[in-house]
Amino acid sequence: MNKITIALFLMLSISAFSFTNPEADKDGSITGTVIDKNLQEPLPYVSVVVKNLSGEIISGGITDDNGNFTIEEIPEGKSIVFIQYIGYKTYSSEIEIAKGNRNLNLGKIELEEDVEALDEVVIRAEISTIQQKIDRKVITVGKDLVTAGPTASELMNNLPSINVDPQTGDISMRGNSNVQVMIDGKLTNVPIAQLLKQIPSTAIKQVELITNPSAKYNPEGMSGIINIVLHKNVKLGMNGSVSVGLTYEEQAKFNGSLDLNYRNGKFNIYGNYGNNVSKNENNGFIFRPNDNSEQFFDFLDDSKSNLFKVGLDFYLNDKNTISFFTTQNLFEGKTSGITDIFYYNNPEFNQKQTFLSDGDNTSSTYNFDYKLEFEKEGHNIELEAGYNDYNSSTDSDFNFNGASPIPNYEDFIDVESNRVTVNLDYVNPLTETSKLEVGAEARLYGTTQDYSSTGFSFNENGDLIPTTDTKFDYTRDIYSAYVTYGNKYDKWSYQVGIRAETVEVKADTNTVRSFENDYVEFYPSAFVNYTPTEKNQYQISYSRRVDRPGIGQVNPIREWSTPLISSIGNTQLQPQFTNSIEANYTRTFEKGSITGGVFYRSINDEINRAVFLDRTDFNKVILTYDNFDNTSAYGVEVSGSYKPTKWWSFNASFDLYSQTQTGITEFLDNPEGVPPTEDDIIIRKIEVDNVAWNFRMFNNFKVTKDLTLSAFAFYRGENKGLQFQTDPMYFVNLGARYSLWEGRGTFSINYNDIFDTMKFAFVGESPYPSTGEFNWESNTVYVGLSYRFGGGKYRAKSRKHRDNDEKSGSGGMF
Structure with missing residues (x-):
């Protein structure tokens, strides 16, 4: 019964919010191909975003393996196309969808490498940074923290709010050991003290301290969740x-x-x-x-x-x-x-x-x-x-x-x-x-x-008796469903x-x-x-x-x-x-x-x-x-x-x-x-x-x-x-x-x-x-x-781990 209720709840929620636009027949589209200016080779998975003149996103997508893109559902009137790719300068161009010209072909768009932006990525990797988000503190591990020690156990002791017992290896946050530790958003059966000793510090990209997790996350752990995010290369x-x-x-x-x-x-x-x-x-x-x-x-x-x-x-x-x-x-x-x-x-x-x-x-x-x-x-x-x-x-x-x-x-x-x-x-x-x-x-x-x-x-009588053999079976099954809603008004x-x-x-x-x-x-x-x-x-x-x-x-x-x-x-x-x-x-x-x-x-x-x-x-x-x-x-x-x-x-x-x-x-x-x-x-x-x-x-x-x-x-x-x-x-x-x-x-x-x-x-x-x-x-x-x-060029798309991170430029939440 629990499983049926959860399934119905999820399907109703999805169907309620997956709607179509009745005005779609008045919309237009754009097509084009994105290439590297120097190499003259196509760039796959490049972000293409269309915004109105007020700066609001109205449509978007990414290029395919051959650098081609098609963006639909662009309303009539003027708008601006932004093409962004890690390590390249952003391209922007104004377009206009009119009654006689609803389908625009932008042709080949050449992106130029941004040398200063690539250098900045290297500089940021030297020093660790701390970013406060709406539901977590994100610590991006730089070379300074990596040299704190060879394993995750030594590195974690250098982070705010975290203590690792040097004898037992037990970890606590805000003075409490009731904390969930995840690796790339996943729990493990391996004892945490052992696991921290096995993860090389060089493999850690970020550490997320989620002291007050949202309903999207499992509620275990009075002190919250520590999520260790490992490196996953984004280069081709x-x-x-x-x-x-x-x-x-x-x-x-x-x-x-x-x-x-x-x-x-x-x-x-x-x-x-x-x-x-x-x-x-x-x-x-x-x-x-x-x-x-x-x-x-x-x-x-x-x-x-x-x-x-x-x-x-x-x-x-x-x-x-x-x-x-x-x-x-x-x-x-x-x-x-x-x-x-x-x-x-x-x-x-x-x-x-x-x-x-x-x-x-x-x-x-x-x-x-x-x-x-x-x-x-x-x-x-x-x-x-x-x-x-x-x-x-x-x-x-x-x-x-x-x-x-x-x-x-x-x-x-x-x-x-x-x-x-x-x-x-x-x-x-x-x-x-x-x-x-x-x-x-x-x-x-x-x-x-x-x-x-x-x-x-x-x-109890003081007699020596053989120690009793013991078998212990323990099971815990948890079924859950969640819903979260967020919005932004001005500031x-x-x-x-x-x-x-x-x-x-x-x-x-x-x-x-x-x-x-x-x-x-x-x-x-x-x-x-x-x-x-x-x-x-x-x-x-x-x-x-x-x-x-x-x-x-x-x-x-x-x-x-x-x-x-x-x-x-x-x-x-x-x-x-x-x-x-x-x-x-x-x-x-x-x-x-x-x-x-x-x-x-x-x-x-x-x-x-x-x-x-x-x-x-x-x-x-x-x-x-x-x-x-x-x-x-x-x-x-x-x-x-x-x-x-x-x-x-x-x-x-x-x-x-x-x-x-x-x-x-x-x-x-x-x-x-x-x-x-x-x-x-x-x-x-x-x-x-x-x-x-x-x-x-x-x-x-x-x-x-x-x-x-x-x-x-x-x-x-x-x-x-x-x-x-x-x-x-x-x-x-x-x-x-x-x-x-x-x-x-x-x-x-x-x-x-x-x-x-x-x-x-x-x-x-x-x-x-x-x-x-x-x-x-x-x-x-x-x-x-x-x-x-x-080496190789950066690729924009990678699998995300489950989180509630905000989109950039939206004021701190989405």
């Missing part, structure tokens, strides 16, 4: 690039990438390969003053990854495009570690755990896209279907020495996941200033996790929309009771933009979001991380809903720009940590998740870029956010020297008011035409959570890049964390008082070399 002929890099402190880390692209009039074929081989050392300690004990940790991660992407775009004609791509992700990783526990008052209880975890995973993505362009510019319908399959296998050995009562054991975990996505999107520019978008989508997700162990655990523009979703969730396991949750929800969104002048822009937006529990939060399979801590999911978790509102102001100067904004979130059924004592050993802690009361969060952001001189430019950002976190934790209240019992456990609901802030600044110094130096500084204030409070974190990176081989090559060198100040230091109170510190390889040197080859 064979083009490509190759890059290699080495990072070193204690262990060597290698990375490399190869990008190839071949494009002609009908086909665009591309392939990308990225490789990462790395070893990373981590160490730290946790001290508990109540029993005068201390844990020491030493870990070594050894991983190899290969990422392949192959795609094809087939341009059937100027109205129909078929695209296909596949991504293959191969990962192998080993983690070895030693945990030493010292009881300084009772050394007979000292113990040591050594472990070796050996795992691999593969992920395959297949995507098909068909797009039909109607006669009216921007009027199109697009069908997209995608399938993603993820498989992983991990074997872990745990060995104990000393006073540990637990015998040695092995764990085996196998995971199979798949995701199917089908979406249909229809766009109709009803008038020059208004646009309607409707669409429907189906997202089917399923995962199966098998856990087995040779180990033993204590039951004002707006967009409103709503998304309806029906969700079916089912969790089955052999260890706890099954869980089902079916619900229907609506997610409205609204955006208003005011642009009084070209240099000033005001925005306000609202959207409703949802955070569905992740697999790690609902998985009932216990995962031991240390001898004293374990983690387990809660299959009964409910979704968390957020109402988000934000306002932004952008001011553009002659040499830069600045954007300031504030945001507020109202959160219902907050998902957060619950900390419990292990009933079989009160010295151990169990971490899980639960739903809590409603709460709220707010924050401010300021970011800007400026170029004081020809040789110095910089961008900087500051963000501050505040949130009250609610959770449950357990404490022991037993007399000193008396063994605790369950009667001594006190359950306490705790609230933590956290105000955190970040500042970062990136400086670019152009010493010569070919040599550029950079300096990046970052400072994060203290951060309070339910379990601990972290100390401030800060570092400074220095870099240089040198252009080689007439601009086709780049040599880069970076010295990171030059003062060796990066560390994770904390003080905890729940459930035991503790202090600790963790360190990793941050004081590194990176050396990289890249080379670009190939």
Whole structure:
């Protein structure tokens, strides 16, 4: 029934707005051929636009493979023809459609290369830019950010509002980890921390920070969406690039990438390969003053990854495009570690755990896209279907020495996941200033996790019993439909929309009771933009979001991380809903720009940590998740870029956010020297008011035409959570890049964390008082070399990823 309703809704919407013009018999047409002035060769896919004398678009189209064009539905009277092509000077000519001359042949039109415009493209590629759009902040990655590090993980830490945990690789936006990360508008089953390490920084074209997504987008993620847009060559002929890099402190880390692209009039074929081989050392300690004990940790991660992407775009004609791509992700990783526990008052209880975890995973993505362009510019319908399959296998050995009562054991975990996505999107520019978008989508997700162990655990009577094998099946099917409408009046523009979703969730396991949750929800969104002048822009937006529990939060399979801590999911978790509102102001100067904004979130059924004592050993802690009361969060952001001189430019950002976190934790209240019992456990609901802030600044110094130096500084204030409070974190990176081989090559060198100040230091109170510190390889040197080859003319048409970007020159929305 849901599928039928969505289909009917979409067809009615399309038929309602696909109308014909009864005055068409009075219209005229123009024909012609566009060629390169120097080469005297036809130029395919050139933009041809017809405007009235007031500057409003009345018709348009693009040239075919032979440079020919036919533009119809041109009303009687005078109008102006504009012919535009990237890298060429714009051609314009006045025409007149009259009763005796309705069909005009403009003959051959020669376009001349615009050398200054081509040079400007290269200059912009040197320095990253930040553009504030109505529903997102678009960061175009230049050579300055590429030298920040070899992978997407290092690059993202240089962006405003974004933080990547240097130990876990987890990503957060505006201080919250409930964020969706997409690659070219697509979700993936690959763990985000792993994926960011596999994507070369040289492959990233743009990063879109969609903090308040419209109804067109999936509503997951309280903080919004981070969309990483990868390069896709727009030049004709064979083009490509190759890059290699080495990072070193204690262990060597290698990375490399190869990008190839071949494009002609009908086909665009591309392939990308990225490789990462790395070893990373981590160490730290946790001290508990109540029993005068201390844990020491030493870990070594050894991983190899290969990422392949192959795609094809087939341009059937100027109205129909078929695209296909596949991504293959191969990962192998080993983690070895030693945990030493010292009881300084009772050394007979000292113990040591050594472990070796050996795992691999593969992920395959297949995507098909068909797009039909109607006669009216921007009027199109697009069908997209995608399938993603993820498989992983991990074997872990745990060995104990000393006073540990637990015998040695092995764990085996196998995971199979798949995701199917089908979406249909229809766009109709009803008038020059208004646009309607409707669409429907189906997202089917399923995962199966098998856990087995040779180990033993204590039951409530203190007896050792074999660990139970666990099988966990989880499915989540989502069917949705959306509609958005936008318009522009003078200096004002707006967009409103709503998304309806029906969700079916089912969790089955052999260890706890099954869980089902079916619900229907609506997610409205609204955006208003005011642009009084070209240099000033005001925005306000609202959207409703949802955070569905992740697999790690609902998985009932216990995962031991240390001898004293374990983690387990809660299959009964409910979704968390957020109402988000934000306002932004952008001011553009002659040499830069600045954007300031504030945001507020109202959160219902907050998902957060619950900390419990292990009933079989009160010295151990169990971490899980639960739903809590409603709460709220707010924050401010300021970011800007400026170029004081020809040789110095910089961008900087500051963000501050505040949130009250609610959770449950357990404490022991037993007399000193008396063994605790369950009667001594006190359950306490705790609230933590956290105000955190970040500042970062990136400086670019152009010493010569070919040599550029950079300096990046970052400072994060203290951060309070339910379990601990972290100390401030800060570092400074220095870099240089040198252009080689007439601009086709780049040599880069970076010295990171030059003062060796990066560390994770904390003080905890729940459930035991503790202090600790963790360190990793941050004081590194990176050396990289890249080379670009190939050439050819630019081609105007390329497949778009799903977005809400505005047309240029329309005042900030369309």
